[in-house]
Amino acid sequence: MADNPQNIPDPTPAGLQLGDQTAELVRAAFPLRLGLVEGKVALITGAARGIGEAAARLFAAEGAAVIAVDKDVAAAEAVIKEIRARGGEAMAHGADLTNEHDVEAMIRVAIDNYGRLDCAFNNAGISGRFGSFIDLPLAEWQQMIDVNLTSVFLCMKYELGVMAAQGFGAIVNASSGAGVVAAPGLPHYTAAKHGVLGITKCAAQEFAAKGVRVNAILPGTTRTPMIEGFINGDPNIEKMVSRGIGRGYLGEPSEIAEAAVWLCSDRASFVSGASLSVDGSTVNR
Ligand SMILES: NC(=O)c1ccc[n+]([C@@H]2O[C@H](COP(=O)([O-])OP(=O)(O)OC[C@H]3O[C@@H](n4cnc5c(N)ncnc54)[C@H](O)[C@@H]3O)[C@@H](O)[C@H]2O)c1
Numbered sequence: 001m002a003d004n005p006q007n008i009p010d011p012t013p014a015g016l017q018l019g020d021q022t023a024e025l026v027r028a029a030f031p032l033r034l035g036l037v038e039g040k041v042a043l044i045t046g047a048a049r050g051i052g053e054a055a056a057r058l059f060a061a062e063g064a065a066v067i068a069v070d071k072d073v074a075a076a077e078a079v080i081k082e083i084r085a086r087g088g089e090a091m092a093h094g095a096d097l098t099n100e101h102d103v104e105a106m107i108r109v110a111i112d113n114y115g116r117l118d119c120a121f122n123n124a125g126i127s128g129r130f131g132s133f134i135d136l137p138l139a140e141w142q143q144m145i146d147v148n149l150t151s152v153f154l155c156m157k158y159e160l161g162v163m164a165a166q167g168f169g170a171i172v173n174a175s176s177g178a179g180v181v182a183a184p185g186l187p188h189y190t191a192a193k194h195g196v197l198g199i200t201k202c203a204a205q206e207f208a209a210k211g212v213r214v215n216a217i218l219p220g221t222t223r224t225p226m227i228e229g230f231i232n233g234d235p236n237i238e239k240m241v242s243r244g245i246g247r248g249y250l251g252e253p254s255e256i257a258e259a260a261v262w263l264c265s266d267r268a269s270f271v272s273g274a275s276l277s278v279d280g281s282t283v284n285r
Contacts, residue, residue, distance in 0.1 A: 045070070051253045098154075221251065
């Protein structure tokens with residue numbers, strides 16, 4: 001015990017050599033491993049279902065206090081009830097993210113309750129009706145841009161203000177494979193998702209030196225209510241959709257949430273301005 005003057009017990013299980021079976025050693029030394037976002041305050045939009053719901057559950061399981069935002073506040077309440085029942089910390093908040101007053105109020109709720117904002121996953125979005133470019137009504141174009149692009153701009157506008165003043169923070173925006181290639185028959189969705197990547201890069205560049213990281217994820221086709229609405233329970237449509245995915249089957253919402261949590265965690269400290277595909281090898285750029 002010459003090198004251990006305080007007589008700290010050796011956590012190495014008998015028979016294990018240092019440098020060998022590292023994960024077992026770490027588990028033995030730190031049985032109460034901290035979560036990826038332990039102690040952080042995380043705001044998640046579109047948290048009532050799909051990818052946002054999975055993210056709310058995972059951020060909470062990884063140690064964050066979650067503010068679950070959705071226009072469907074009753075469904076968001078149901079999600080946070082389950083998170084709390086499992087010992088997680090979460091609150092729900094209703095907002096229409098196309099409305100600037102709602103977005104401002106949402107950020108105020110985070111600050112009033114927790115005093116800061118560490119992570120934001122701007123995930124809420126809608127899908128569109130397939131059709132020809134020339135048949136797309138202006139109202140549908142505008143609604144798509146409002147929900148899938150302007151809402152991300154509004155969220156970032158207020159999140160960045162808070163995070164820059166704090167001197168830290170991480171934002172993840174939900175784009176899509178349609179952020180880098182065309183989604184045939186969906187010019188409005190394609191435009192909005194390309195736009196999300198553009199404003200992600202602008203924000204990352206402006207705020208990097210202020211301690212704020214901004215990234216985008218590009219989910220592949222994922223089994224959420226958005227996609228289930230399209231598949232409509234038809235195994236042939238699911239097979240057709242799956243053929244376009246390299247690994248041959250749909251993503252699960254939790255697989256997308258994993259990437260969002262990692263990007264928001266300090267383990268991604270040197271990652272900013274990135275567009276991360278999470279799609280089982282669908283869009284290979
Ligand atoms: N599911 C996929 O295959 C897929 C693929 C690529 C990208 N994405 C993107 O991921 C994100 C989440 O998709 P999802 O499949 O989980 O969708 P979803 O439709 O299952 O859930 C979206 C949630 O966003 C909420 N929402 C919509 N408009 C809102 C608004 N104006 N204000 C507040 N909340 C609003 C809805 O109420 C809903 O709870 C979207 O941005 C989507 O474009 C999804």
